């Protein structure tokens with residue numbers, strides 16, 4: 215008999231104590247083995263309108279709620295006795311009359327009253343807190359939709375009238391009672407004014423895409439064990455239909471998944487790896503991202519996803535771009551690569567310019583030209599430098615200037631070679647050159663996370679180490695979170711994702727309030743160099759929370775006091791130290807962060823490993839925040855001159871680079887702010903960064 219696992223079961227299981235969870239899992243196994251076994255003490259829930267709900271005894275207090283129909287049993291919910299019964303009395307399971315998807319419907323007449331903003335404790339204002347103008351939020355949102363429109367997106371008939379009366383103020387409380395596809399479609403409508411096309415109702419109720427995200431059919435004990443072992447990792451079991459489509463589709467070329475922070479791009483990348491390994495028994499996959507700590511985090515998640523298929527894991531390598539190149543380099547040459555630092559390059563450039571009598575070129579210009587043109591594009595000859603288009607750069611260089619500059623750059627190249635060192639780009643290029651024309655490639659597939667920070671040489675490298683087959687390259691990333699690399703044409707390098715770039719729109723991480731505020735930092739549309747558009751408008755969060763706190767303090771001391779008060783509030787709300795991250799722009803401001811933590815009397819750590827090892831708040835620069843996630847985030851010292859960082863502004867070589875620097879600094883703040891799930895605190899000493907003004911606009 216098939217067992218159906220509902221996401222409401224895994225969510226309720228996660229709320230029990232460890233012992234209760236263990237016992238509930240054992241009962242679930244017994245149930246799967248023999249649903250008629252007398253020890254299970256099944257009782258029909260008589261007060262439920264749905265006659266198929268039954269309770270199953272786990273122990274004196276805990277009950278599992280199952281739903282029996284035909285020859286299948288659904289694990290629907292688990293809780294303490296009275297709460298479990300109450301849940302079942304208020305629910306029925308049915309096929310939606312329009313969409314045809316199976317739904318667990320909350321019975322409207324059993325819901326006494328919908329609280330406007332439940333579970334939000336009153337918040338006292340912190341000193342020097344500034345509040346954005348309130349949005350008009352009591353206007354009806356869906357009044358112009360007909361009842362038929364509302365039904366068409368999967369709102370259960372019981373709830374149609376409530377939806378049509380809802381305002382922004384009441385909507386999130388109401389959304390908690392609706393099936394997720396309906397809540398998302400309504401939010402999407404509120405954001406864009408367009409109602410999503412209903413999915414065709416030509417599948418069985420359980421196979422409908424909207425049903426697949428909340429129900430999973432499990433065939434045997436092993437599958438049930440695997441699914442129940444990860445009750446906190448809902449993403450590992452239940453995917454949004456738009457995520458599932460990207461995981462499962464076959465593509466005719468390289469693919470890119472984009473979407474703003476928290477929309478589940480990493481989740482899709484991980485499932486894609488699992489899918490490739492399951493489908494292709496000889497696949498060897500590289501799962502890669504831009505830093506080792508992030509690669510370690512990906513590796514951990516992949517282990518969760520492949521928990522019951524450990525053999526698959528043996529065919530995946532998870533490492534950063536640089537480390538994967540360094541390992542291949544060692545394999546090819548038998549020696550380690552020695553990478554020269556940017557500071558060393560800067561010194562070499564200055565010395566070479568002095569020797570050539572070209573000290574009139576500023577060190578900033580020389581370094582920028584080296585990094586973004588000569589080294590990035592691996593220019594090796596004077597002729598190649600004379601011909602390079604120097605895309606986007608405003609200060610044109612004539613033939614004469616290029617000729618004299620080439621003397622500097624070629625001297626620096628010589629120096630690096632003489633030291634038996636290489637730049638990162640040299641490393642990527644050396645490995646790419648080796649594999650370019652060979653038939654035997656180290657990997658069959660590459661899945662890239664944080665792909666927006668790939669540079670020219672990295673992309674060439676990745677392309678060279680897989681065979682030229684259609685689905686070999688899969689990229690996930692957010693153009694709006696690019697903080698390291700300058701943009702360039704992927705198409706120009708032969709990676710053509712046109713027609714295969716897909717945007718995820720449902721934000722699972724960040725509350726509605728935090729996402730809305732962070733979104734103000736970036737334009738509604740971002741276009742890449744190849745003209746592919748990332749429509750950021752219309753992204754919806756799946757839950758509601760408290761407004762972010764913005765503090766503009768007169769002095770650093772006042773800022774410290776406000777941040778410490780915020781920390782104390784978090785702790786008294788029961789938020790654990792490991793669930794908090796504190797960030798600032800650069801190492802220079804770190805003492806300010808540490809001071810606030812000290813005033814609040816809390817332990818801190820500056821390493822991800824330290825965060826896992828002990829109960830402590832992670833503190834670091836915004837770059838460290840990338841790819842991470844916290845219940846609460848504090849960003850301090852967003853002062854004028856700090857954000858954008860004045861030393862970077864002073865270093866720019868031309869107007870093009872100035873625009874780039876300001877954009878990436880803005881994106882950095884966006885990255886840090888979107889790490890927060892429930893609570894966000896941003897502070898500065900007045901007048902504060904120019905970016906903070908964006909937050910205050912409506």
Ligand SMILES: Nc1ncnc2c1ncn2[C@@H]1O[C@H](COP(=O)(O)OP(=O)(O)OP(=O)(O)O)[C@@H](O)[C@H]1O
Pocket residue numbers: 448449452453454457473474475476477478479480481482692695721722723841842843888
């Ligand atoms: N289908 C899903 N069901 C439940 N949770 C999900 C789902 N997809 C993603 N999540 C959760 O949403 C959060 C964000 O997901 P993820 O890290 O994949 O987003 P991202 O788009 O890669 O974010 P960023 O761009 O900020 O790195 C994670 O906590 C993840 O577990």
